[in-house]
Amino acid sequence: MIKKIARALLTERQRNELLIFLSQLKSLAYTGDTFYCNCCNKTFSKFLPYGNQPRTNARCPWCLSLERTRLLLCYLERETSVFTPGKKILHFAPERMIRKKIRQKARRGDYIAADLNPALGDMVVDITKIPFPEEYFDYIICSHVLGHVPDEAKAIDEMYRVLKPGGEALVMTVIDLSNPATYENRDVTTPEERLVHYGEPDLVRLHGTDFGRRLQRANAQVEEIDYSLRLTEAERRRLSTGNRERELIFRCVKTTL
Structure with a gap:
């Protein structure tokens, strides 16, 4: 009943803000120092379970960041110049806390938070038709997007098109580490079927360990990075990095032909 009333009275953006507020109230039940979220700079006795097959200690009770978000933020802060003013950045399906941190540093107009859903970004952008000129961005952040895009190859080509030479696309996705080949089945069309075949109801494929090769182009160098290995064991446990x-993280650097 409460959810129905909220849908009727609030915009999606307002509902998202309400969800965050309620989560922050509930987070008081997890006071402690066992886990640390670098996205909101808070500590907890535990993180929340999350996922269709719930993963333990996955989600921050305060800011709702996931394992991948915390690890990506570590990488961005320690290994890139994303937070250096003057860099032009295109961020697809922006993680709320990473968006907030980049925006605090970026010059006005240099950072674009893009999503098909207007409630989740600053600009509605179809990743297969990016409305920017060639060689425009220094960085593209694209985490857990390509598994949802029917024309993945076009999306990858578009990202390279709008990257400057030397620019980087930082790409993440869910990967079946036991499968050397990405699994796609065009007969799988309903959310129920996708959940069975791909593990999530809105995926259109489940990437295998060939994902890096799928990102490869003649004008790009692709590096697969397990950034958790660059953290100490204590850091991995405390951040819960999955x-x-x-x-x-797949670091895709645009080169000149």
């Missing part, structure tokens, strides 16, 4: 299935 099991590699959702947290590998």
Whole structure:
């Protein structure tokens, strides 16, 4: 009943803000120092379970960040110049806390938070038809998007088109580490079927360990990074950085032909 009333009275953006507020109230029940979220700079006795097959200690009770978000933020802060003013950044399906941190540093107009859903970004952008000129961005952040895009190859081509030479696309996705080949089945069309075949109701494929090769182009160099290995064991436990299935970072650098 409460959810129906909220849908009728509030916009989606307002409902999202309400969800965050309620989560922050509930987070008081998890006071402690065992886990640390670098996205909101808070500590907890535990993180929340999350996922269709719930993963333990996955979601921050305060800001709702996931394992992949915390690890990606570590990488962005320690290994890139994303937070350097003057960099032009296109961020697809922006994680709320990473968006907030980049926006605090970026010059006006240099950072674009893009999503098909207007409630989740600053600009509605179809990743297969990016409305920017060639060689425009220094960085593209694209986490857990390509598994949902029917024309993945076009999306990848578009990202490289709008990257400057030397620019980087940082891409993440869910990967079946036991499968060397990405699994796609065009007969799988309903959310129920996708959940069975791909593990999530809105995926159109489940990437295998060939994902890096799918990102490869003649004008790009692709590096697969397990950034959790660059953290100490204590950091991995405290941040809860996942099991590699959702947290590998693919650093795609545009080169000149």
